[in-house]
Amino acid sequence: MAKFEVMVGNKAVAYAAKLARVKYVSAFPITPQTTIVQYLADMIANGELDADYVNMEGELSCQSSAMTAATTVRSFTATSGPGLLYMHHPMHMTTWARLPLVMAVVHRSTKGMQPDQMDTMSQRDTGWLMIECQNSQELLDTGIMSFKIAEDERVRLPTIFMGDGYILSYTSEPVELPAQEEVDAFLPPYKRPYPMFPEEAKEAMALMSQMWNPFVDPQNVWKQQQEAAMNAKTVIREVNAEFEKWFGRSYGNGLVEEYKCEGVEAVLVAMGTIASTAKTAIDQLQRDGRKVGLVAIKSFKPFPDDDFQRIGADVKAMGVIDRNVSTGTLGGITFTELRHSLYDLDERPMTLNFHAGMRGKEVRVEDIKRMAEKTLKAARGEKVTPLVEWA
Amino acid sequence: MEIRFHGRGGQGAVTGVRILATALFYDGKFTQGIPMYGTERRGAPVVSFLRVGDERINERDLVHEPDMVVVLDPLLGRTVPITEGLKKGGLVLINHPKGGKETGLGGKFKVATVDATSIALEVIGRPITNTAILGAFAKVTGMVTLEAIEKAISEQWSGRVADMNVRAVRKAYEMVSEPVDVSGVKPVDVVKPVPGDRDVSSWRLFKPEMDKGKCIGCRRCYILCPEVAISMVDNKADINYRYCKGCGICVEECPVKAIEFVQETI
Amino acid sequence: MSKPVPLSKLDEKEFIVPANSACQGCAGSIVARIVSKVIGEDMVRQEVACCGPAFGNITQPVFYGEVFEGAGAMMTGFARAFNRLGRDDIRVTGIIGDGGTTDIGFQGLSASAERNEDMLWVCYDNEAYMNTGGQRSSATTKFAATTTTPVGEFSRGKKERKKPLPILVGVHRVPYMATASVAYPEDFIGKLQYAKPVKGFRFIQVSAPCPTGWNYDPRYSVKVAKEMVLSGLWPLYEVVEGALRITYKPKELKPVKDVLRSQGRFRHITDEEVDEIQGEVDEFWGRLQEKDGGPLF
Ligand SMILES: Cc1ncc(C[n+]2csc(CCOP(=O)(O)OP(=O)(O)O)c2C)c(N)n1
Ligand code: SF4
Ligand code: SF4
Numbered sequence: 035m036a037k038f039e040v041m042v043g044n045k046a047v048a049y050a051a052k053l054a055r056v057k058y059v060s061a062f063p064i065t066p067q068t069t070i071v072q073y074l075a076d077m078i079a080n081g082e083l084d085a086d087y088v089n090m091e092g093e094l095s096c097q098s099s100a101m102t103a104a105t106t107v108r109s110f111t112a113t114s115g116p117g118l119l120y121m122h123h124p125m126h127m128t129t130w131a132r133l134p135l136v137m138a139v140v141h142r143s144t145k146g147m148q149p150d151q152m153d154t155m156s157q158r159d160t161g162w163l164m165i166e167c168q169n170s171q172e173l174l175d176t177g178i179m180s181f182k183i184a185e186d187e188r189v190r191l192p193t194i195f196m197g198d199g200y201i202l203s204y205t206s207e208p209v210e211l212p213a214q215e216e217v218d219a220f221l222p223p224y225k226r227p228y229p230m231f232p233e234e235a236k237e238a239m240a241l242m243s244q245m246w247n248p249f250v251d252p253q254n255v256w257k258q259q260q261e262a263a264m265n266a267k268t269v270i271r272e273v274n275a276e277f278e279k280w281f282g283r284s285y286g287n288g289l290v291e292e293y294k295c296e297g298v299e300a301v302l303v304a305m306g307t308i309a310s311t312a313k314t315a316i317d318q319l320q321r322d323g324r325k326v327g328l329v330a331i332k333s334f335k336p337f338p339d340d341d342f343q344r345i346g347a348d349v350k351a352m353g354v355i356d357r358n359v360s361t362g363t364l365g366g367i368t369f370t371e372l373r374h375s376l377y378d379l380d381e382r383p384m385t386l387n388f389h390a391g392m393r394g395k396e397v398r399v400e401d402i403k404r405m406a407e408k409t410l411k412a413a414r415g416e417k418v419t420p421l422v423e424w425a
Numbered sequence: 426m427e428i429r430f431h432g433r434g435g436q437g438a439v440t441g442v443r444i445l446a447t448a449l450f451y452d453g454k455f456t457q458g459i460p461m462y463g464t465e466r467r468g469a470p471v472v473s474f475l476r477v478g479d480e481r482i483n484e485r486d487l488v489h490e491p492d493m494v495v496v497l498d499p500l501l502g503r504t505v506p507i508t509e510g511l512k513k514g515g516l517v518l519i520n521h522p523k524g525g526k527e528t529g530l531g532g533k534f535k536v537a538t539v540d541a542t543s544i545a546l547e548v549i550g551r552p553i554t555n556t557a558i559l560g561a562f563a564k565v566t567g568m569v570t571l572e573a574i575e576k577a578i579s580e581q582w583s584g585r586v587a588d589m590n591v592r593a594v595r596k597a598y599e600m601v602s603e604p605v606d607v608s609g610v611k612p613v614d615v616v617k618p619v620p621g622d623r624d625v626s627s628w629r630l631f632k633p634e635m636d637k638g639k640c641i642g643c644r645r646c647y648i649l650c651p652e653v654a655i656s657m658v659d660n661k662a663d664i665n666y667r668y669c670k671g672c673g674i675c676v677e678e679c680p681v682k683a684i685e686f687v688q689e690t691i
Numbered sequence: 692m693s694k695p696v697p698l699s700k701l702d703e704k705e706f707i708v709p710a711n712s713a714c715q716g717c718a719g720s721i722v723a724r725i726v727s728k729v730i731g732e733d734m735v736r737q738e739v740a741c742c743g744p745a746f747g748n749i750t751q752p753v754f755y756g757e758v759f760e761g762a763g764a765m766m767t768g769f770a771r772a773f774n775r776l777g778r779d780d781i782r783v784t785g786i787i788g789d790g791g792t793t794d795i796g797f798q799g800l801s802a803s804a805e806r807n808e809d810m811l812w813v814c815y816d817n818e819a820y821m822n823t824g825g826q827r828s829s830a831t832t833k834f835a836a837t838t839t840t841p842v843g844e845f846s847r848g849k850k851e852r853k854k855p856l857p858i859l860v861g862v863h864r865v866p867y868m869a870t871a872s873v874a875y876p877e878d879f880i881g882k883l884q885y886a887k888p889v890k891g892f893r894f895i896q897v898s899a900p901c902p903t904g905w906n907y908d909p910r911y912s913v914k915v916a917k918e919m920v921l922s923g924l925w926p927l928y929e930v931v932e933g934a935l936r937i938t939y940k941p942k943e944l945k946p947v948k949d950v951l952r953s954q955g956r957f958r959h960i961t962d963e964e965v966d967e968i969q970g971e972v973d974e975f976w977g978r979l980q981e982k983d984g985g986p987l988f
């Protein structure tokens with residue numbers, strides 16, 4: 035039976051791994067991820083979870099060992115900010131070997147302790163799927179879904195599920211814990227995805243040669259990875275819908291969550307806890323008669339471009355809030371990707387961008403309301419400057 | 426309803442807020458307990474927030490204008506502006522041995538006091554006030570039942586530890602004073618530390634007192650004080666209390682026992 | 692060979708701003724203060740992620756590199772670059788935690804030692820990752836409860852023994868390697884003074900108990916460190932160009948039991964577990980005494 039517990043976001047993440055019955059956990063502490071691996075250590079010490087838990091000597095090793103373990107058993111690791119940067123090299127290897135490893139990332143800036151998305155954005159092109167969460171319940175649910183998405187035959191890509199450090203990791207709120215039997219039914223046992231036993235030498239060799247063979251098109255690896263990521267769009271929707279059937283909760287269509295978007299002239303586009311706070315801002319604005327809604331990006335990779343084309347065709351302006359920056363390119367990273375999605379529309383909405391919340395700078399309801407007003411102004415056809423703003 | 430908690434690293438403010446968030450949830454409320462984390466270590470002032478609502482709370486910024494402030498440490502108000510942003514007509518619940526008008530707080534709000542430190546020392550044996558204060562909270566706000574707090578505590582701890590904390594809660598529930606209006610009281614000035622100012626005297630629970638007559642000038646305390654709060658004046662050790670955190674290392678290490686450890690008074 | 696320095700011989704000059712943001716009774720703070728005092732004017736300090744920045748309240752230049760894994764490499768860059776401009780008067784000094792030394796930083800430590808880079812690496816050893824809340828490191832003593840080696844029905848604390856780091860550095864045949872303890876400041880200062888003018892790779896691992904992570908009253912920080920030396924848990928010795936010398940010899944080792952039991956992190960251990968640690972301590976101490984005055988290997 036499901037039960038409720040008031041817990042911090044990091045505990046919800048640990049529960050996701052536990053309920054998925056992971057068999058290998060590689061751990062290395064880093065604020066604000068640390069308590070995830072501490073909770074898992076406690077669960078193992080108390081006999082609640084049966085898994086190999088290895089305190090590694092650094093994140094390079096966390097990622098590398100979780101990768102090889104994932105050839106054989108369901109594996110999990112978690113990190114933040116600099117730790118994720120230190121994993122970068124084996125992360126590319128994990129997608130190369132197409133191993134469905136799942137990792138939790140608790141966002142921490144790459145320049146300082148406080149949260150922003152520069153850690154995961156710096157891994158944008160490793161081929162990992164990346165799914166963002168707004169609250170602790172969503173972390174738990176998304177964690178469980180991530181295993182199912184990653185392990186789907188059509189996908190077989192490692193997956194990050196992520197949430198903002200501090201704001202989620204240490205905040206306690208009520209979370210509904212699904213029953214183990216139901217999770218077991220939802221998430222079937224791990225199928226060994228990669229032959230490495232001596233008796234499988236032939237298959238192992240064949241795989242290796244696919245990866246290294248100089249006579250096949252060298253671009254194939256990337257091409258197949260791209261196809262898998264595109265397949266993931268369908269798989270994520272399916273898994274989200276199936277989760278709803280089992281547990282009564284789902285998150286938009288799995289890729290984006292549209293919040294109060296009926297009949298609006300403009301939308302804000304945001305991710306993670308900024309999207310969560312933006313809901314309060316939208317509630318207040320709509321109460322005052324403003325026609326503005328919110329689109330929360332849940333799946334950043336694969337990027338939900340079909341959804342944005344659909345939404346973009348219906349509104350006059352989109353204000354994108356980015357807790358990140360791509361230095362040297364005007365605007366934030368979701369802004370750039372969103373504009374790319376809209377390019378093929380016959381009639382494109384006006385798009386604005388706000389850099390906000392970087393290095394943990396607080397984003398308040400008032401801040402978001404101001405961004406919404408500016409976006410509405412653009413929707414009315416008025417001139418707004420600057421196009422990209424440091425909020 | 427938005428509440429701000431003030432405490433010190435190591436006093437358990439974070440755990441206290443989580444227990445309260447759990448108890449309120451048992452009483453049918455949706456809660457969000459937000460600790461403000463930095464690199465604070467044991468002894469440094471810390472802040473946490475609690476939001477209480479009827480459904481999931483989406484807002485995820487910090488609380489800037491609380492309806493209520495809860496203070497775990499009687500001395501914090503000297504250096505931290507604990508009533509900043511408090512709504513007019515709001516409530517302060519403070520761990521303090523004296524009455525609401527004698528806490529040094531004044532303004533357009535009410536103050537309730539409870540001597541949580543004494544209760545904790547008596548019942549738990551350590552000056553950990555995070556649970557006792559919850560009993561007082563239940564009484565002055567009427568927002569949460571004692572049963573719910575006790576249930577939440579029994580999930581956090583078990584056995585003797587849970588019992589002691591439950592007793593501290595009940596005792597504080599009995600002992601907390603009625604909130605009194607302090608609009609006529611002139612507040613004591615808060616001496617906010619300026620950046621770079623290293624005054625750590627508020628960390629101290631005990632104070633090392635030097636008997637210069639006994640000091641033999643061996644310099645052991647001088648080289649071992651982690652804060653470099655001790656200098657040698659005329660070959661006698663001299664403590665600068667601005668820099669002393671009251672760790673007690675000098676007290677332990679003095680070979681001639683020239684330093685005594687005395688409890689700080691409010 | 693180092694010689695203990697009487698505290699009366701210390702000059703008054705400080706390179707530290709009094710009071711820091713570390714915990715009450717932090718022994719790591721004592722290490723940082725003594726190092727900056729003894730190395731003095733010529734010091735440039737390298738930090739990586741650890742509690743170090745909490746006691747980085749010094750007046751010498753500090754480079755805080757968040758690259759936790761990179762202490763050895765970052766110090767190499769400084770040392771080489773300063774040297775290139777003829778500034779070999781500058782003492783590149785690292786004040787690095789045990790994690791940044793024996794775990795994530797070990798590759799860089801060994802590599803810098805092998806290249807004999809001109810640096811002084813001081814490791815303050817609080818036996819865990821304290822900055823992140825007390826997780827085990829390879830320097831944690833066996834059976835200690837840490838936040839990633841909790842005690843429970845299926846766990847007795849840390850499973851593995853403490854990595855013998857000083858010996859490992861010693862076998863790199865570096866110009867200087869020593870152990871030290873905050874409880875023996877005269878010995879520690881003597882070692883720093885000896886190491887200061889030496890060219891090449893110098894390493895000192897200093898026992899620096901942590902009241903927060905080891906769970907004892909902050910006032911006992913130095914006392915705990917002292918008991919560790921007196922019981923042989925942390926022997927004081929040095930290796931100069933391959934030759935080992937014990938720098939402090941208690942007449943008879945105290946049993947480890949009391950010092951272990953005085954710390955919350957060992958509160959759960961059984962008599963058999965104490966005996967196991969006692970056995971290892973006795974064995975190691977015996978070997979050290981055999982090697983004393985001769986080559987390390
Ligand atoms: C690549 C990377 N991984 C993890 C961290 C998080 N982190 C910061 S300090 C620290 C522990 C430091 O331990 P130690 O070196 O023993 O020093 P202490 O904190 O005990 O002083 C960790 C794990 C980081 N900053 N960077
Ligand atoms: S109590 Fe601690 S901080 Fe204060 S003077 Fe003594 S050693 Fe220094
Ligand atoms: S956690 Fe330990 S090592 Fe770190 S500052 Fe506190 S006492 Fe010092």
